[in-house]
Amino acid sequence: MNRARLLLGSLRKMSAMPAILLFFALLVANSFIMANSLSRSFLVSYLNNTTPVMCIAIGTSVVIICGEIDISLGAMLSVGNVLLIKLLGAGVPYQAAVVLVLAASMAMGLLNGFLIAAMRGSSLLTTFATSTIYSGLALLIMPVPGGSVAREMSRFYNGSLLGLPAAALFFMIPYAIWKIYKRTTHGMRLYAAGYDRNKAYVSGVNVTGEKIFAFVFAGFCAGMGALAITSSLGAGDALIGAAMSMMAISAAVIGGVSLSGGYGDVTGSLFGSLFLGLITVSVLSSNVSPFVQQLASGLILLFGMLGAMAFGMKSGKKRN
């Protein structure tokens, strides 16, 4: 009996708990609204659509954990998307194009990291500014949506790999990298740097270096998201990532990542993204008037965030 209580207690302390609960609650609720909502085909296509946001959510979470915030990831994803289409359209071989896109994303992340970590700028305002710059860049590269990709890419994306949806590969790679990184000494230092910059410095942590890594990694995640969405859409659209930054942050907050840094994990954000994606689907398939749908989504999102924050406060964290 005590063991069960201990287990429950430690489950309750898991930061990802609210996101997981919300997701499954909505999944169950949705099964009443929508027919076939638990069918494999639905779930797979839903996962495919949510993958790009999940990629960005991973990057966003890591940056928040290290004590900063990055709202330019959606714009970076847009750049990656149009860049990939343009390169493929120009005849660049697939592998080279992928490498270039990832490199470009990481370069943009490096710029963010440099501006913020080295110059101690405010990360919210700075990444807001860089998001406008990157969006502009994406629009310059491709002012009008268009282009196409080889059929194989879409088929690969929508198909399966070893029985699992192939799309999952795109977010599993950054996820795996993060999980490995977290187990190394650097991972702990990242958390410490986010929790208290000065404390970490006195303990010998290279705060600037860890933060720059976080931003570059976030850029990499945006690049992976760009690859994912390009394979999924089969075309380029400079505005595709516009709303994703905010969704990723909401996903992170719902996922239990504390905005003050040093707490939480990416797993929660993944479930947060799934929850958000499911909101859109549920609202779409419910009988709510199409005009109210966006409002409904917004309200659910708001309550999701508030709920997650309240949960975080109640399980004994007195942090703002």
Place this chain on the structure above:
Amino acid sequence: MTDEPVLSMEGIVKGFGGIVVLDRVDFSVRRGEVHALMGENGAGKSTLMKILAGIYHKDDGRIFVEGREINIKSPNDPIRAGIAFVHQHPNLVPMFDVAHNIFLGQEPLRGRRVDHKKIYAEAGKILAAIGTAISPHALARDLTVAERQELSIARALSFAPRVIAFDEPTAPLSFKEVERLFEVISRLTKNNVTVIYISHRMDEIFRISERITVLRNGKSITTLTTKETTPDEVIHAMLGSDIAFNPKSVYDETGETVLKVEGIVTKNLPQTIDFSLRRGEVLGLFGLVGAGRTEVVRALFGVDRINAGALEVNDRRFGAVSPSLMMRNGVALVPEDRHALGLVMDMTIKENISLANMNSFKLGPFINHARERAAVRGLSHQLSIKSRGINTPVSSLSGGNQQKVVLAKWLHRRPSVLILDEPTVGVDVGAKGEIYNLVNSLAKSGVSVIFISSEPEEIFRVADRILVMYRRRIVGEFQAGATDIKKLMAIATGVQAAS
């Protein structure tokens, strides 16, 4: 200067969690005098002042202002009663200018509008009354530490107080700035404002105070008239005895030098610091508030930049250091404020210890969790850390056990030099003894320890050699086996020159 007290605190009692911090303390000051309040760390001075300031609530006792009893429930009450404070770290609005900081919250109005002209005019008057050169238009964020203090004094004066209490005002000041402060204080008393002066610096107290009240262990011991007493008598009152008990027996170790500090100068240590440390030696660094001990530590560990001089650690010479560099060279620091600099409160015991010890738990680039757990358990046992297991969050431990976690964190690295900054602050008597024993056994195993403290008994018990600091300089040295606490205090309060 009349004889009737302008402020009188009678029978003040205050306890925290069962421990009595103030035991029926009496304290009264006369109009227009400078009255010093002295005592060792932990004697109860700051608690008494915090009760007066409305930050703490007294458990018993009464407070009278000019014969009328007052009830202090919040920081506004003493101000209304005419008592103002100049704290060590004033709270200012950086982007406002001096005049507006002075009148923050009590701006003079003309009808409904803020009377800026009057603010500047009145501020000018107050600043002139203090005799400072600060302009009312200067921005608060551009002021030096001494100027911020003058701003703080000006703000206190803006309430037209009868009594102003200064808390360790000269700690951050240079010599010239201290002279300035004394001029200000003498102007205040000429205008019949009473000054309460809390300080450790004997020479200053004997210069400007008329009476001295000494507290010891939460009791008011005596009130002396400065002109009729001597520093010796004051120290005797502060200590209760002149001799240390349980001094460390003479320690014979002629090991090689592991640390040499040569001519170090930083922005907080304007005069050079020199000392050296041998293997297996416990070097005590003794001094009272503002003496400069923490500044020495910050210089050693590279938190403050070294502007001149060099450090030699294990025969390697450095002109510039950083925390990670010192850690790599075998120097470990257990900082004074374990909340700010030592522990990550939300993390568990295991996580905190691991944080600084990554390298030894590595398996390639990964953390070897099994080895981590084993090492942490071992340390936990060695230090007798009482907890419900290594996965307990440190915030739930007692002060003494928290300090042991901090020790464990650094012990694992097997440093050559371990710097302990006030390690027994807030630690109960039992744990204190355990920490002393730990320090001794560390030294025997070859670790050199720099033990910083402001408790005379403690430092005599633990150290092989004691350096005394005063006004950011090393002013004296004692050898093991010394017992003369009075002499230690005399040097630490500036009464005597080097031993």
Place this chain on the structure above:
Amino acid sequence: MLNVLITAARNFVKNYFVATIMIATLAVFCLTCPNFFSINNLLDITKQGGLLSLLALAMTMVLIVGGMDMSVGAIYDICTNFCAGMVISGYGVFLSVAVSVAAGLGFGIFNMVMIVFIRVPPFIATVGTMFVVTGLTFAYNKGQSILLSNQPLFFSLAQGATLGIPNIAIIVAVITVVIYICLRRFRYGLYMYATGGNSMAAKAAGINTTLSQLIAYGMSGMLSGLGGALAASYISGSFALGSPFEFLITAFAAAFLGSTLIRQGELNPLGTVIAALFITSLNNALTLYGVSFLILPGMQGTVLILALVLGNWGKKQTGQMTIF
């Protein structure tokens, strides 16, 4: 005589570095782009800049108390819709504008409740509001633009002029002066700055920091609402899809650029409006040069970064730790 002038000029440049650059930039525009300097163009800039100024002022108020309002653009959009919708339904001009402002205030109160009473961080709370308000906009206008015609009184609000001066300019000027006076002359204005500067010191001095925040978020909502109503008048209706993000970047950029214009580097309403006008001129000139409008937000983002760097740089020189 010449020496005196040169010294004066040099001092001006040293103390008002940013203003000098702004003037120089505008001079370059005037010289190299004939269409820029035309009366019509300048009037357009004034009107558009005026609209954006209201948003920037809203953001400035909130930044002064140390907060942030990401919902200003969304409130602006929805109030444009509300106002246009009411005008076309026959409610009078006055009522339509009043309802817009009231709606803005309502959203501001919504923000206030979350931030001040539930203690949600301003960023999260106002982003949430932004999402909700955007959704409400869509629910309200059902994806349709509203086109107004034959509303001379209403149009004259934003498109007309009095004694040759555009009405928008007059309205914005009056509002700016009022805000300026309130911030400088009245205690509660001073307390708002104190709350943002060091809320602990403010509280210790007995200042009601909660009240300061309430005023800030309330005013932010109202100003955004008013801006929306005037926008409806200016474009004779409302668009189906707004662009809240673009407004946000302009609001931030104008607020921070405006803060670099005065010596102390404080946020101030006058600087914000001047900066908003400058940014509008920048957009306008670049468009006239033929630069694609797509990169204008990015250009404003660069302005924001430069303003932040300049602002920080000045503070670092005096040894101050920035509180960002």
